[in-house]
Amino acid sequence: MSNVVKVDVWSDIACPWCFVGKRRFEQAVARFDGEVEVEYHSFELSPDTPVDYAGTEAEFLAKHKGMPTAQAEQMLAQMTELAAGEGLAYDFGSLQHANTVLAHQALHHAKAHGLQAELKERLLAAYFEQGRNLNHAEELADLAAEVGLDRDAVLKDLADGTYLTAVRADQEQAIEYGIGGVPFYVFDGRLAVSGAQSPDVFVSALERVVTEAGASA
Amino acid sequence: MSGPFELVGDADAPVCVDGVCAIPGADAEASEDAPAAD
Numbered sequence: 001m002s003n004v005v006k007v008d009v010w011s012d013i014a015c016p017w018c019f020v021g022k023r024r025f026e027q028a029v030a031r032f033d034g035e036v037e038v039e040y041h042s043f044e045l046s047p048d049t050p051v052d053y054a055g056t057e058a059e060f061l062a063k064h065k066g067m068p069t070a071q072a073e074q075m076l077a078q079m080t081e082l083a084a085g086e087g088l089a090y091d092f093g094s095l096q097h098a099n100t101v102l103a104h105q106a107l108h109h110a111k112a113h114g115l116q117a118e119l120k121e122r123l124l125a126a127y128f129e130q131g132r133n134l135n136h137a138e139e140l141a142d143l144a145a146e147v148g149l150d151r152d153a154v155l156k157d158l159a160d161g162t163y164l165t166a167v168r169a170d171q172e173q174a175i176e177y178g179i180g181g182v183p184f185y186v187f188d189g190r191l192a193v194s195g196a197q198s199p200d201v202f203v204s205a206l207e208r209v210v211t212e213a214g215a216s217a
Numbered sequence: 218m219s220g221p222f223e224l225v226g227d228a229d230a231p232v233c234v235d236g237v238c239a240i241p242g243a244d245a246e247a248s249e250d251a252p253a254a255d
Contacts, residue, residue: 045234045236046235048236191224194228197230204225208225
């Protein structure tokens with residue numbers, strides 16, 4: 001019996017819990033006695049985000065989500081602390097809020113070229129830790145080139161909207177599945193985990209999928 | 218959840234929804250309906 005477990009993950013690069021969840025999931029994969037194949041799917045957490053929003057992240061939250069700026073700042077500080085517990089250095093002070101539709105297209109380009117996992121990690125770090133502006137194709141292409149993709153090919157596909165249909169298909173599937181929040185993980189199309197849960201939960205899901213596959217083989 | 222799969226784990230685990238991300242423990246000092254960060 002093969003121990004390869006397919007895991008489909010809906011997430012957004014502008015989702016702080018998605019990066020935290022990624023680290024917790026990676027811990028689970030390291031503990032799991034088997035192979036895991038991960039495929040990331042697009043989920044625009046806040047598609048109404050304007051390109052090149054000029055304010056701070058706290059100001060964006062306060063203005064667009066209807067909360068006092070002080071409360072937003074408190075939330076970001078707590079999120080930063082939680083992320084640090086996973087070894088992530090969130091820097092909301094330098095974060096440049098982004099509309100992520102182009103980033104999702106870049107991730108589909110990367111998937112087509114076998115480098116989706118690498119670009120996913122690069123974009124999350126660029127966004128949350130390094131204050132990179134992921135609103136624009138040029139910046140995304142620079143980051144894509146860092147993980148081994150052809151910069152010009154990325155730029156062309158982003159300009160042509162080559163993968164916009166794929167992004168929308170992911171989003172439609174999320175709606176069909178009733179996925180309302182991210183990160184969201186589907187194991188072998190049979191078990192699902194919602195949210196940045198503990199590594200124990202992910203390990204349990206991975207092992208159960210393998211056990212049940214063996215029982216039905 | 219209406220997908221063709223069984224949901225496992227903690228149903229209240231932190232997720233981001235509509236640009237807002239729940240933070241456990243943040244509710245007490247936050248407004249009554251918006252314990253969140255983006």
